[in-house]
Amino acid sequence: MKFGVVVFPGSNCDRDVAYVTRDLLGQPTRMVWHQETDIADLDVVIIPGGFSYGDYLRCGAIARFSPVMQQVVEHAQKGKFVIGICNGFQVLTEAGLLPGVLTKNRDLHFICDRALVKVERSDLPWTQDYTTGEVITLPIAHGEGQFYADAATLAEIEGNGQVVFRYEGENPNGSLNNIAGICDRQGNVLGMMPHPERASDAMLGNSDGLRLFQGLLEKVAALA
Numbered sequence: 001m002k003f004g005v006v007v008f009p010g011s012n013c014d015r016d017v018a019y020v021t022r023d024l025l026g027q028p029t030r031m032v033w034h035q036e037t038d039i040a041d042l043d044v045v046i047i048p049g050g051f052s053y054g055d056y057l058r059c060g061a062i063a064r065f066s067p068v069m070q071q072v073v074e075h076a077q078k079g080k081f082v083i084g085i086c087n088g089f090q091v092l093t094e095a096g097l098l099p100g101v102l103t104k105n106r107d108l109h110f111i112c113d114r115a116l117v118k119v120e121r122s123d124l125p126w127t128q129d130y131t132t133g134e135v136i137t138l139p140i141a142h143g144e145g146q147f148y149a150d151a152a153t154l155a156e157i158e159g160n161g162q163v164v165f166r167y168e169g170e171n172p173n174g175s176l177n178n179i180a181g182i183c184d185r186q187g188n189v190l191g192m193m194p195h196p197e198r199a200s201d202a203m204l205g206n207s208d209g210l211r212l213f214q215g216l217l218e219k220v221a222a223l224a
């Protein structure tokens, strides 16, 4: 299964996620510079964390105009897999691939911590290696992670079962309904503020995040 990691000026988690897919999972992985316009070779697009374009205007608001994003939208529309992690989640909402928006944290501070995260759905390719209701620990590191959507959109997200991850216990950033990650209606596009790639190597003391990539891999292998 071929992974592509999109790199914008200011991305900083691109190597971390490539380490997971290439070195830990042994899958072909290539870095995709944001000016590229042909990503037809990819099975999974990963939009990693970071500070694309220095977070000017609003996180992800400039990156969504990068040439590669048109291809990412088409990739998603074909039902192929896209994951946005942290800044990547922000880019996906800005690009309209996921509903809602990420705004400044409730306390207006950048937060770097570990969060308890509840898996709301384990029927997605992304989450099939978890159990529904399982609480895992994942690192968070963001300044604009407060998920917001107007009441009608929020009701739709909840009604469709698009909430994949919710903060458990303390809500670190004020996200509505403790939302930490959502998917699109079909479930092939996933966005999440916590960083599974930073919790994938057992040597770092926590591999709760690895199962996300592993689950997807197993799903795609089963489809092939």
Ligand SMILES: NC(=O)CC[C@H](N)C(=O)O
Binding pocket: 048, 049, 050, 051, 052, 055, 059, 085, 086, 087, 088, 110, 141, 142, 143, 144, 145
């Ligand atoms: N780690 C990240 O991807 C951070 C995203 C973004 N720069 C923020 O502060 O919210």
